[in-house]
Amino acid sequence: MKSKKIRTGIILHIVLAAGAIIMLFPFLWMVLTSLKSVTESTSMNPYVYFPKVLQWDNYKAVWMNNNFIRLYFNTFTMMLLRVLCAVFFSAMAAYAFARLHFPGKNFLFGIVLFQMMVPVQIFVIPQYLMVDFLNMRNTIFALVFPGLVSAFGTFLLRQFFLGLPKELEESARLDGCNIWKTFWRIMLPLTKSGLVALAIFTALFAFKDLMWPLIVNNQENSATLSSALSKIQSAYSVKYPELMASSVLAIWPMMLLYIIFQRQFIEGIATSGGKL
Amino acid sequence: MAVMKDTARKRKIPRNVLNEWKWAYIMIAPTIIGLFILNIIPILQTVYLSFFKSGAFGKGNIFIGLKNYRDMFSDVQTWYAVRNTLVYTGLVVPITMAIALLAAVVLNRRVRGKGIYRTIYFVPMVAAPAAVTMVWRWLYNYQFGFLNHILHNLGIGKVKWTEGPDIALVSIAVIGIWSTIGYCMVILLAGLQEIPGDFYEASEIDGASRVNQFLHITLPLVSPTLFFVAVTSIISSMQVFDVIFMMIDVANPAYNRTVSLVYLFYNNSFKYSNKGYGSAIVVLLLVIIMMITMLQMKAQKKWVSYM
Amino acid sequence: MKKKALSIFLSILLVMSFMAGCSKNLNSKETVNPDPTKDAKASETPVATETVKGVTISYAVWDSNQAKLIQQLADAFETETGIHVDIQVNGWSDYWTALEAAATGGSLPDTFWMHSNNIYYYASNGQLLDLTDEINSSSDIKLENYPAGLNQIYNLEGRQYAIPKDYDTIGLWYNKTMFDAAGVAYPNGDWTWEDLKAAAEKLTKKDGSQYGILAPLHNQEGYYNFVYQNGGTIVTPDKKSGYDDPKTIDAIKYYFDFVRNGLSPVITGDAERAEAFQNGLTAMAFFGSWNLSGFAANEYIAKNCDVAVLPKSNNGGQASIFNGLGNCIAATTEHPKEAWKWLEYLSNEAGQKKQAELGIAISAYNGTADAWTKAYPGFQVQAYLDMVTYAQIRPYTNQTSLWEDKAYELLTNVYANGGDVEAACKEVAAMMNNAIEHEQK
Numbered sequence A: 001m002k003s004k005k006i007r008t009g010i011i012l013h014i015v016l017a018a019g020a021i022i023m024l025f026p027f028l029w030m031v032l033t034s035l036k037s038v039t040e041s042t043s044m045n046p047y048v049y050f051p052k053v054l055q056w057d058n059y060k061a062v063w064m065n066n067n068f069i070r071l072y073f074n075t076f077t078m079m080l081l082r083v084l085c086a087v088f089f090s091a092m093a094a095y096a097f098a099r100l101h102f103p104g105k106n107f108l109f110g111i112v113l114f115q116m117m118v119p120v121q122i123f124v125i126p127q128y129l130m131v132d133f134l135n136m137r138n139t140i141f142a143l144v145f146p147g148l149v150s151a152f153g154t155f156l157l158r159q160f161f162l163g164l165p166k167e168l169e170e171s172a173r174l175d176g177c178n179i180w181k182t183f184w185r186i187m188l189p190l191t192k193s194g195l196v197a198l199a200i201f202t203a204l205f206a207f208k209d210l211m212w213p214l215i216v217n218n219q220e221n222s223a224t225l226s227s228a229l230s231k232i233q234s235a236y237s238v239k240y241p242e243l244m245a246s247s248v249l250a251i252w253p254m255m256l257l258y259i260i261f262q263r264q265f266i267e268g269i270a271t272s273g274g275k276l
Numbered sequence B: 001m002a003v004m005k006d007t008a009r010k011r012k013i014p015r016n017v018l019n020e021w022k023w024a025y026i027m028i029a030p031t032i033i034g035l036f037i038l039n040i041i042p043i044l045q046t047v048y049l050s051f052f053k054s055g056a057f058g059k060g061n062i063f064i065g066l067k068n069y070r071d072m073f074s075d076v077q078t079w080y081a082v083r084n085t086l087v088y089t090g091l092v093v094p095i096t097m098a099i100a101l102l103a104a105v106v107l108n109r110r111v112r113g114k115g116i117y118r119t120i121y122f123v124p125m126v127a128a129p130a131a132v133t134m135v136w137r138w139l140y141n142y143q144f145g146f147l148n149h150i151l152h153n154l155g156i157g158k159v160k161w162t163e164g165p166d167i168a169l170v171s172i173a174v175i176g177i178w179s180t181i182g183y184c185m186v187i188l189l190a191g192l193q194e195i196p197g198d199f200y201e202a203s204e205i206d207g208a209s210r211v212n213q214f215l216h217i218t219l220p221l222v223s224p225t226l227f228f229v230a231v232t233s234i235i236s237s238m239q240v241f242d243v244i245f246m247m248i249d250v251a252n253p254a255y256n257r258t259v260s261l262v263y264l265f266y267n268n269s270f271k272y273s274n275k276g277y278g279s280a281i282v283v284l285l286l287v288i289i290m291m292i293t294m295l296q297m298k299a300q301k302k303w304v305s306y307m
Numbered sequence C: 001m002k003k004k005a006l007s008i009f010l011s012i013l014l015v016m017s018f019m020a021g022c023s024k025n026l027n028s029k030e031t032v033n034p035d036p037t038k039d040a041k042a043s044e045t046p047v048a049t050e051t052v053k054g055v056t057i058s059y060a061v062w063d064s065n066q067a068k069l070i071q072q073l074a075d076a077f078e079t080e081t082g083i084h085v086d087i088q089v090n091g092w093s094d095y096w097t098a099l100e101a102a103a104t105g106g107s108l109p110d111t112f113w114m115h116s117n118n119i120y121y122y123a124s125n126g127q128l129l130d131l132t133d134e135i136n137s138s139s140d141i142k143l144e145n146y147p148a149g150l151n152q153i154y155n156l157e158g159r160q161y162a163i164p165k166d167y168d169t170i171g172l173w174y175n176k177t178m179f180d181a182a183g184v185a186y187p188n189g190d191w192t193w194e195d196l197k198a199a200a201e202k203l204t205k206k207d208g209s210q211y212g213i214l215a216p217l218h219n220q221e222g223y224y225n226f227v228y229q230n231g232g233t234i235v236t237p238d239k240k241s242g243y244d245d246p247k248t249i250d251a252i253k254y255y256f257d258f259v260r261n262g263l264s265p266v267i268t269g270d271a272e273r274a275e276a277f278q279n280g281l282t283a284m285a286f287f288g289s290w291n292l293s294g295f296a297a298n299e300y301i302a303k304n305c306d307v308a309v310l311p312k313s314n315n316g317g318q319a320s321i322f323n324g325l326g327n328c329i330a331a332t333t334e335h336p337k338e339a340w341k342w343l344e345y346l347s348n349e350a351g352q353k354k355q356a357e358l359g360i361a362i363s364a365y366n367g368t369a370d371a372w373t374k375a376y377p378g379f380q381v382q383a384y385l386d387m388v389t390y391a392q393i394r395p396y397t398n399q400t401s402l403w404e405d406k407a408y409e410l411l412t413n414v415y416a417n418g419g420d421v422e423a424a425c426k427e428v429a430a431m432m433n434n435a436i437e438h439e440q441k
Helices: A002-034 A038-042 A057-065 A068-099 A105-116 A121-133 A140-147 A151-162 A166-174 A179-190 A192-208 A211-216 A225-233 A240-266 A269-275 B002-010 B015-049 B067-074 B076-107 B114-126 B129-140 B146-153 B168-193 B197-205 B210-238 B242-247 B261-271 B275-303 C002-030 C038-044 C064-081 C092-104 C119-124 C132-137 C148-153 C176-182 C193-203 C219-229 C246-260 C270-278 C289-297 C299-304 C336-347 C349-357 C370-374 C382-390 C400-417 C421-438
Strands: C056-061 C084-089 C111-114 C170-175 C284-288 C305-308 C326-329
Touching (some): A002 B114, A038 C270, A038 C299, A057 A240, A068 A105, A068 A140, A068 A225, A068 A240, A105 A151, A105 B210, A121 A211, A121 B261, A121 C092, A151 B015, A166 A179, A192 A225, A192 A240, A211 C092, A225 A240, B015 B275, B129 B242, B168 B242, C056 C064, C056 C092, C064 C084, C111 C336, C170 C176, C170 C382, C176 C299, C193 C246, C219 C246, C219 C400, C246 C421, C270 C284, C270 C299, C284 C289, C400 C421
Parallel strands (some): C056 C111
Antiparallel strands (some): C170 C305
């Protein structure tokens, strides 16, 4: 019995490790390329896996050419505001959709789903016109604008609220909690994992959003990391090492944030027993 | 819901029901108003525009009735795009969800180094698209690519990964699977977290096997999250664009076998300045996605268990 | 009930105004306007006859490499005139999306790059400032100083909407090391199609490790050149498709034969073309002059490769596809005088010479291009300039990209897998005539 357990454990780790290598590949590639010379980066015949000389100058060049401090600041302010808006508004709406009864519920929830069904590209020009009309171009507000509310978040959290036992809520109501208090004090804390997942994805989607920041903010001091990256890429002849160096500079804070956030999942079954 | 309506009609609405309505509307107001302004109006404009020959820069649209739709349905490429989009979704969603569910379940247990694995499996989501494209291009490159290099060494002929009409869509789907596993896994992990530990403890006392636990506890309890992942993965797969756009040029011999509806829409709306026709394609896509989503909503009653 | 509804409505308003309030504060805190005086100044002197110091004008471009060099010009311009130029860079496809959004909202950048594919769309819809009068009254700018074909691209019904900024031609690149190894003489101006084919045959290795030539499915850097060398056309002077012209078909047949005879790999992707040549897969290839800064940075190409003029057709026809960007001004600009001043600065002899010296691109002003060749001493880039005398403007109509893409779709199968080239070309011609007939006029 025990040896069987060990054997499955080993197999499990082999499979997990193989998956990890495949998943990690582009990241390793990015780091390696960022340290190559321009010639090495596009050389395929023979293939250059490791740079002969580590070209730290690539990092120096992109750091000097771009105001990274500004880019980090803009990107993270945008991410933070989008996360706050999405989590707060979505949680409220999701709770109402999951737990409250009111006329027009199905229709209004249909609208939420409807938003997710169309390609985002159709929103770009109308939303640009709105921001332009508000005279808010080249501001952080413009960056946050399309993320003020989140259909994705509403749908996600609704599923989480639906998964919670009804009895909890009923006993809270009997104890004299009003609807808002039941939501805020009792139900919301129970969906912590869902909120964390939503925060991670809102931040990630905001971070990766490319077309919008490019189009609405065309001044350098209101650019984001992703739009700055795409500008580096816009050259007739892309310098891949510099592009990858700036990618590395752009994503390490994202990785760090994820590592911190995903700790929220770590406790696992062992401790979540005490929740009820 | 139906009960509510009946009571409302029969007599004066009780105060507590009215109170619930009030709170419900207050709580959904920011989201619904925001969605209306930011998204629903543009969507309605798109539907409206699909009946017009669009003028330049939003001016001078000419009403042409259903001509865009007639043109769209009579163009064989539209049907290629519908087929490709559906095939892509059919390949990506089930495989991704199966792998992601297994990974999530395993990484939710007391596995050594699960924090590291969770981080690594998320990496493809964070990595810059340029890096991702560069890696896959190198893997798939016909002349010098890594995959063909291995095949060559094994004595098998080279494969046209992105230019072969029969295989290109599969190659693209592999990138799709690879890049969305992290998304599904993180959400499923969050869903697994909500399952109270007591359930497992109780079943362990009853002597249930792991497989039984998975089938009778994990699966039903994670089903609301699984449902969410299924709906959103299908929607986003139906909107596939970036990967195809970056890997397949218009001149590629596999273009007709890989072009997606959003790719067609993008080209027509943004490259050829034919917004009316592009809008018709969006409407077609919207109708297809709506039908699929509605089916899923109906089917969820069969397999999703809400507590 | 009504009261309740009202209170709901009011609370919604409250929430919304709170949101708006938040964002306003944020806005005033977070954004740094590079020039706070800009708006005030503009409203004081909207129709100034003289340019105003301290004004900021924007200049949108799509190549980040050039943007860095243009910044030097902009700095010099600011010292001279006190006008600040804000350079905005977007990649090619985002550039046009952003421009379209801005034009729809009436907030185009003051000055920006224009391309032959898009000039008609913008000029015919009143988005561009008509520069004809400014050019006529300028002492600095005379259209005859720029290649006539380039001027013509940006001329609609006798009105000029942009001034040529630079141009590009297509050259024949060759790998000297491979030529030496095969004992083949380097390409020169006397080469004909026959010489090209003979060389490609000699340079092709049977084991597939080396091809003689790279003949990708590409129009501008590919078969268009051969079509015009052969006396064929893509667009006829009366705006019909030239794809059904026998000379066009013959040229495309000749070009596709490189693939059919195994002298060229099948390559359709944009990125794969440079990769193939940079990695020594092919001994010859066709590339536009805009690739030079990238090629110069590549050690393999710098060490092994050089460039020559394109070969003549067998009956002596010469051609190289020729295209150029233009600088234009938005019709909605609040600073037309300052914008024009910047355009003059970029377009006059001194400005064009500076751009050439920086190696940006082949500057359009006649006689200034020599400075560009000095920026690339490692290659015989003079070849690109030599071809200007017989260069052929890249064919265009009002909506070029539409039929160009469709042509690729119709040709790709016969290109890659063999088949009836003539039938495919005739199909392209029919599609194209239909497209031109229905395009915006």
